[in-house]
Amino acid sequence: MKKYNNSFKQRSGSIIALDADGVLLDYNAAYRLAWERAFGLLPDLRDKNAYWAIDRWDVSRLDGMELIKFRACFDEQYWKSIPAIPNAVKACEELCSAGYELVCVSAIESQFQHARLQNLQECGFPIERVIATSGSNTGISPKAAALRELNPIAFVDDFLPYLRGIPDDIHAALIMREPNGSPNLGGELNLAHSLHPDLQAFASWWLSESRCVE
Structure with a gap:
């Protein structure tokens, strides 16, 4: 498993991009x-x-x-009404307190972009921006183009295929939630730089002093 270069750690003002369903919200x-x-x-x-x-x-x-x-x-x-995943709001607050700007990058239709933002804010997430990318049947992540333009320091998703085609210098963190029927397995796990059970675990690791290059 690849490890992320520690020289990028806790750069004030950097963007962290977050998926919504399965990372922030309980779909x-x-x-x-x-x-x-x-x-x-x-x-x-x-x-x-x-x-x-x-x-x-x-x-x-x-x-x-x-x-x-x-x-x-x-x-x-x-x-507009999807509940937050336990501890996800807390994780976001910790990342924001460390100086990161959080942007939600979500594969939903653009017509629901505002509803998604409203949902996140009503749940208490410190997120001011949602980028809706819709879906894709090309084999490349529908989020890849948006992530290239946004250029975040890290991207967190719970769906392994959505790591395909994103720039390698963006830290790709994969949330390894419920295992039965999960697409998060096989050789493509090498697309992920780090694996975490949930967003709170990612935030704790990302902000820890122990994160280092392997």
């Missing part, structure tokens, strides 16, 4: 509430260690009109 919990909104039933937990929401909750796979009905619940109201 899985919001998915469950969207299901209840669509079908009037709050699904039970199926697998607490499942990476994907559809495997975590006791729900069926949808098609046809039911799928259209469910997707309609992923509207502005949804993107």
Whole structure:
């Protein structure tokens, strides 16, 4: 596993880019509430260690009109109401106190960019900017172009494929959350400079005196 060059440590005024869903916000919990909104039933937990929401909750796979009905619940109201992951606000506050500017870089449609920012701020995150990149089927991270332009010192995501194609001089930190069905495995783990169980662990490590070059 690559280690990040310690000479970049705690540069005042540097930007740290953060993914939202799975890093700052609990998408899985919001998915469950969207299901209840669509079908009037709050699904039970199926697998607490499942990476994907559809495997975590006791729900069926949808098609046809039911799928259209469910997707309609992923509207502005949804993107404004996702709960924060425990300790994520605290982690961001620690990074800001150390002099870093935090920018959320999220693969959502641009029409929901303001809703995402409002959601983050209402949760208490010290974040003033969201960059919406939409999705991509090119094999390269849909966030790569935005990250090249933003030029942060570090980028934190929980989805390994979104590290593809980002500049190597940006520290790529991968959040290794629920393991069952996770895409965060295999040879591409070499794209990550560091691995962490959550954002609080990343912040503690990033700000520690023990971070060094291997």
